[in-house]
Amino acid sequence: MAQKEAAVPEAAEAPAPASQNGEDLEHLEEDPEKLKELIELPPFEIVTGERLPVHYFKFQFRNVEYSSGRNKTFLCYVVEMQGKGGQVQASRGYLEDEHATNHAEEAFFNTILPTCDPALRYNVTWYVSSSPCAACADRIVKTLGKTKNLRLLILVGRLFMWEEPEVQAALKKLKEAGCKLRIMKPQDFEYVWQNFVEQEEGDSKAFEPWEDIQENFLYYEQKLADILQ
Numbered sequence: 001m002a003q004k005e006a007a008v009p010e011a012a013e014a015p016a017p018a019s020q021n022g023e024d025l026e027h028l029e030e031d032p033e034k035l036k037e038l039i040e041l042p043p044f045e046i047v048t049g050e051r052l053p054v055h056y057f058k059f060q061f062r063n064v065e066y067s068s069g070r071n072k073t074f075l076c077y078v079v080e081m082q083g084k085g086g087q088v089q090a091s092r093g094y095l096e097d098e099h100a101t102n103h104a105e106e107a108f109f110n111t112i113l114p115t116c117d118p119a120l121r122y123n124v125t126w127y128v129s130s131s132p133c134a135a136c137a138d139r140i141v142k143t144l145g146k147t148k149n150l151r152l153l154i155l156v157g158r159l160f161m162w163e164e165p166e167v168q169a170a171l172k173k174l175k176e177a178g179c180k181l182r183i184m185k186p187q188d189f190e191y192v193w194q195n196f197v198e199q200e201e202g203d204s205k206a207f208e209p210w211e212d213i214q215e216n217f218l219y220y221e222q223k224l225a226d227i228l229q
C-alpha cells in the first residue's frame with residue numbers, strides 16, 4: 001500500500017518537527033529559536049514518503065510537451081551528508097505538493113533539510129516532475145547563497161512555463177547560484193522507477209519507457225540550453 005503520511009498531523013503531534021532523518025533534530029535542540037519557528041510553521045498539505053505509487057509516476061513524471069492536468073509537483077530526493085572523516089550518510093524519499101501554498105521545493109527545505117550542519121558537506125539530488133516556478137527558484141537561490149556546504153543537482157522531467165520571461169530569468173539565476181539543472185534522460189526515469197516507485201514484493205517490474213520519451217527529452221534539453229546559454 002501507499003507509504004504516505006501527511007506531514008501535518010505528524011508535525012502537530014510530535015514535540016519536535018517532522019523529519020525523515022532524525023539526526024538533524026539533534027542540533028536543532030541547541031537552537032531553540034529555530035526549533036520554535038519550525039514548530040509554529042502553519043500547517044500545509046505536503047505528502048511525504050519513501051516510494052510513490054506506480055500510477056503517480058506514470059502520469060506525473062511523463063515528459064510530455066504539454067503537461068495538462070499535471071498540477072502537482074513530485075520531488076524525489078537523495079541527500080548525502082559527508083563528514084570530515086569521509087563517512088557518508090544518505091537519506092532518500094519523495095515529496096508531493098497537493099493544492100498547497102507551499103510547493104514541493106520549498107517544502108523540502110522546510111521539512112526535509114531545515115538546517116545544515118556546518119561540519120558536514122551536503123550533496124542533494126532532486127528528481128522533479130517539472131522545473132521550479134520563479135518563486136521556488138528564488139528560494140533555492142537564497143538557500144544556496146547562505147549554505148555554502150550544500151550542493152544541489154536538479155533533474156526535471158519537464159520545463160514548467162518556460163516561455164515566460166520571469167521563469168527563464170529564474171532558471172538563469174539558479175545556474176548562476178551554482179545549482180545544476182538537467183533534463184531527465186530515459187535512464188534517469190528508470191532510476192526513479194527503480195528507487196522511488198512502489199514495487200510489488202518479489203515482482204518488481206522492469207521500467208517501460210513510453211514511446212516519445214527520448215524525443216521529449218531532446219526537446220526539453222534544447223529548450224533549456226537555449227534559456228541558459
Ligand SMILES: [Zn+2]
Binds near residue numbers: 105135136137
Ligand atoms: Zn514552486
